[in-house]
Amino acid sequence: MYYCPECGLVFDEPMSYREIVTSDPYPMGFNTSVCPSCKSDEFVIAVQCDGCGEYIVGEYVKLHNKECYCEDCYEICDTSDM
Numbered sequence: 181m182y183y184c185p186e187c188g189l190v191f192d193e194p195m196s197y198r199e200i201v202t203s204d205p206y207p208m209g210f211n212t213s214v215c216p217s218c219k220s221d222e223f224v225i226a227v228q229c230d231g232c233g234e235y236i237v238g239e240y241v242k243l244h245n246k247e248c249y250c251e252d253c254y255e256i257c258d259t260s261d262m
C-alpha cells in the first residue's frame with residue numbers, strides 16, 4: 181500500500197512511468213515509479229489501520245496476528261491506573 185502526500189491518493193501499485201526525452205532521436209527513456217494520479221514520485225509506503233480504516237504513515241502498532249492499528253485506535257493502559 182502506498183500513499184501520495186501530493187494528492188492524498190492511496191494505491192496498491194505505483195504506476196510505471198516512462199520519461200521520454202522528445203529531443204532525443206532514439207528515446208530510451210527510463211521507467212520510474214510514480215503516483216497514478218499526479219505522477220509524483222514522492223509517495224511513501226502506508227499501512228491501513230484495522231481499527232478505523234485510516235491509512236497510517238509512520239509509527240503504528242502491529243499485533244502478532246498481523247492486525248495493525250493507528251495511534252488513534254489504541255491506548256497504553258496500566259492496571260494500577262484503574
Ligand SMILES: [Zn+2]
Nearest residue numbers: 184187215218
Ligand atoms: Zn499523487
Ligand SMILES: [Zn+2]
Nearest residue numbers: 229232250253
Ligand atoms: Zn485507526
